[in-house]
Amino acid sequence: MTSELFAAMRQSIVEGDADRAEELAARALGEGMDPLAAIDEGYVPGLRHVGDHFAIGEMFLPEMMLAARAMKRAVAVLEPEMARRASRRRVLGRVVLGTVHGDIHEIGKNLVGMMLSASGFEVHDLGVDVPFERFVEKAREVDADIVGVSALLTTTMVGQRSVVEALRDAGLRPRVKVMVGGAPVTRGWAEEIGADGYSEDAVGAVNLARQLVGA
Amino acid sequence: MRPNLELLDGRLVERVLGEAFELLLDPGVRVQAPEAADLLAAAGAEVRGEVARIPGSVVRAALESAPRAFALHDRSGEPAVRYGAGVVQFDPGSCGVHVLDPETLEHRSSRSADLVRLVQVAEMLPEYAAQSTAVICSDVPAAIGDLYRLFLVLLHSARPVVTGAFTAGGSRAMVELLAADAGGAEALAERPRAVFDVCPSPPLTWSAFGGRNLVDLARARVPVQIVSMPLAGGAAPVTLIGSVVQHAAESLSGIAIHQLARPGSPVVWGGAPAILDMRSGATPMGAVETAMLDVACAQVGRSLGLPTHGYLGATDAKVVDAQAGLETATGAFLGGLGGIDLVSGAGMLDFLLCQSPEKLVVDAEAIGMVQRLLRGIGTPTETLAVAAFAAARPEGRFLELDETRRLFREEQRIPSKVIDRASHQAWLDGGAVDTFGRARGRVEQLLAAYRRPAPAPDVEAALVAIVRREAERAGQGEPAELPGLPADVAVGGG
Incomplete structure (x- = not known):
């Protein structure tokens, strides 16, 4: 189930669907998933996909913008739980x-x-x-x-x-x-x-x- | 609203047709094909020697029976090129004798492998609605050359084909080949895949082979494109309007012969007019006057309710350079704005003598721009801008709107990487490659990605058998090999 959820998170970023990304973040929290795992294994691969495809000319600025926005909204849902667990997303x-x-x-x-x-x-x-x-x-x-x-x-x-x-x-x-x-x-x-x-x-x-x- | 260019007003179109009808009576048309002359005589034309004086009633009856619209079909039987539907479509120019060598820039004699390469590149470009029998194969005996070109295109493409027969009776085996490809003569008539260019000889002459092909193809119910080629100032009046009149007269006489042979057979008001260059005596296909002739001729055909064709998007330049780009784009844009149903000529350099896969990929970009222009400025949103402003907030974050992502691919045509829109730095980092260099790279990419759309093995076997039989009949003996044949096609033989 976890891998399916990760795949759905990835897809929500690729499609730039911020509502869906948020909804999946809430579901992950409901299932007790570590928010950091959701980010690193769910959403980040989606963003990487968009970045890679942008670089080779197969995705375009609006798609990248919406992917980044969806990512931001999902992370915002996960943040309170990260704070509660005193875990922080590693800031690069x-x-x-x-x-x-x-x-x-x-x-x-x-x-x-x-x-x-x-x-x-x-x-x-x-x-x-x-x-x-x-x-x-x-x-x-x-x-x-x-x-x-x-x-x-x-x-x-x-x-x-x-x-x-x-x-x-x-x-x-x-x-x-x-x-x-x-x-x-x-x-x-x-x-x-x-x-x-x-x-x-x-x-x-x-x-x-x-x-x-x-x- | 679709952008639209007309060069003649309604009264002038009437005068063009009026004088064309006059020319058909006096001096009349030279008809060197006996079967065509017989048809005209039987219908009431006065035929004396080679000259037929064709009364207006014969022509008007032909215009009544000629279809207003029809389609060429792809291999799966789906309509793919729609004539008379108000859609402008493009195909590569036909019958070059050279190809541009991308390494040496030589114009070398074209061979089967070159035709296959051109077909494969065009097959990968959605801008081309149809293929054409683009170059002569110098490694194939001339006696079966027309047939062999069509054979190779049918094996390597799933798209409709613009072709032609340049010997008397030469269309017979080609029609047989198309019937084998379509699944029988009836299927071919119902869902034709190819159109044949048939050309009168300027001025006002139907040669033995041109006239005979008109009759044969009409009877086979295979579509014909009458490609009249007035040469303004040479083999036609120097005035553009005079050449338009000659084009109309030649086309009308062709339609008369064609419809007499079989009323209702599909026929196109085609053309490849040009001016005579008064300095060199050349026939420039990239001249603006040539494009103006195409647009005006097509307008006359459309006024009669006929499907139209023109020859534009070619250049007289010898390499894929700035002249090639500007002449090609000018022709493609004018042809597109002129609403010509099918525009042939892409890929061509040097007065239609030389084809180039690299030019085909550059031309696809010009054609894509034309297609975008013809889609016009739409209104896909309820408010034109007010809702977008509300969503983008005062700071104007339009790039982040769902609407932007949803609509940008419709609003903008995304060019291939043949069109350079990188920063100067990125261009330098990429090797400072010019248009031709980028086109060479894209040709290689397209060829690598190409997959042959294979017809059923028994269809292929039938095609091969027809070609072998015709080669023997032409006295060529059993051909040792069939050049350009895909590796996975059974050669058969014996």
């Missing part, structure tokens, strides 16, 4: 995320946030048009492992350099890693401004974040 790392000052584009940043959070990172999303020093404050406050800076415009992309510099001036580098993303961002740019990495898409961002925290 703490990420501070935001779109750089002057730029209000958030789709890419939201997608990365959803995927990171669904993959087991603790994500602190600062939103859009975020002042450089705000990244520093938040990183210090939550003891971040990674700061992610998004920019969609060539004119605002230069702000990514300012965030790297602000973190360095605050003495947080190189312990706090910086990843940059957004349409105009290239590997060359990431290297030039001294960031630790960049990614083409949300799946790549998760892989990069795992790499940066050694997970």
Whole structure:
């Protein structure tokens, strides 16, 4: 029965069916299942499937977005029980995320946030048009492992350099890693401004974040 | 609302038909096939020597009996190409003599293996509603060439086939082959799988083989596509409208002969018009005027209630380059907007001389874009946008809506990876491959994924037997081998 439940959980993520994912999470709790097992063996394989198929061009942004949303809703159902058992989902790392000052584009940043959070990172999303020093404050406050800076415009992309510099001036580098993303961002740019990495898409961002925290 | 392009107003269409009817009487049509001339004479045409003067009443009767719509069927007997249904469909161009070598970029003489490769690639692309007998097989004796091309397509494809016979009486064995494939002559007439291109010779001439094929195919009730080819400025008036008139006259005379041979047999108002390039003397298939002729000719046919065909989506470029892309897409879009039922020509380079599987996969993307355009802008939601805004909240999270996931594949055509939409960095990381390089990769992928849709073994045996018999009859003796034959087909023989 457990394996059937895991398969149904996986499927609910693949289909991006948040209601179903929630319902299965509640059923798992009713049956006394360890919430961590539900996440790791039920939902996470579904998310991995979506990520893999996105990477080869067989699934698309809306499907990834809904998969991540379904994952988030299922985890929310499981969280009280995890707290009661004093078990915590192993946090792969703490990420501070935001779109750089002057730029209000958030789709890419939201997608990365959803995927990171669904993959087991603790994500602190600062939103859009975020002042450089705000990244520093938040990183210090939550003891971040990674700061992610998004920019969609060539004119605002230069702000990514300012965030790297602000973190360095605050003495947080190189312990706090910086990843940059957004349409105009290239590997060359990431290297030039001294960031630790960049990614083409949300799946790549998760892989990069795992790499940066050694997970 | 479906986008629609018309180049002639109603009065001009009337004038085109009026002058076409005049031409059928004076100077009349040269009919070099005796059986066709006899049919016309018996119906009341004045036939003197080769020239038949065809009165309007004969043509009008033919237009009455010609079907308004019919379908070509796939191997399982399902309708797959619908003529006269208001759907634009595409198939690869026919009868190239070369293929583009993807490694050396040479145009080399096409062989059976090349035809098989083209058929396999097209079979994997849903953008093509039909196959065609795409290239001449130079490793097969010319006497059985038409038959052999059709034979290979039937063995490697389940789709309908656009084909043709280019010798007098050449269609006989091909019809026999199709009947064997369909399960008998009656089944073939009820659910035809192939259409035959039959071409008048410009200006206003039915050659011995063209006329004979019209008659033979009508009697076999096998669909015919009359492919008139006025060459504006060369073998037709230089004005586009004058060439449209000639096209109409040639097509009307063909329909008259065809319907006299057997009223009610399916026939298509086809065409492959072109202009004469006044610098090179070439017949550019990628010229915008060529596309305009196709659209206008089809409009005249549609005004008569007939199914239509045109020859577009080809290029005169020698490699799959920017000229190839722009000429192909221009033709495909104009043909699509012109509402032509079946548009042939994809894959073709160099004035329809050279086929290319790589171009077929690029062209499938252009065709996919045309098909998307023709679906138009729909209204799949109750409110056009208000409900979506309510659901997306003030910050506009449209990407997360169920509606987005449910509808994006309908609203957007997802291109194959032949179309590059990666970032510059990702493109560099992927080897900085250009369109042709990506097309080469996709051809290899499609060929690897292709599985032959095998007909019943006894059907295959019957097809093989017909081809062997015809080879012997043509004085070729017992063929040592049948090139291009799938490995799992029993060769039989003896």
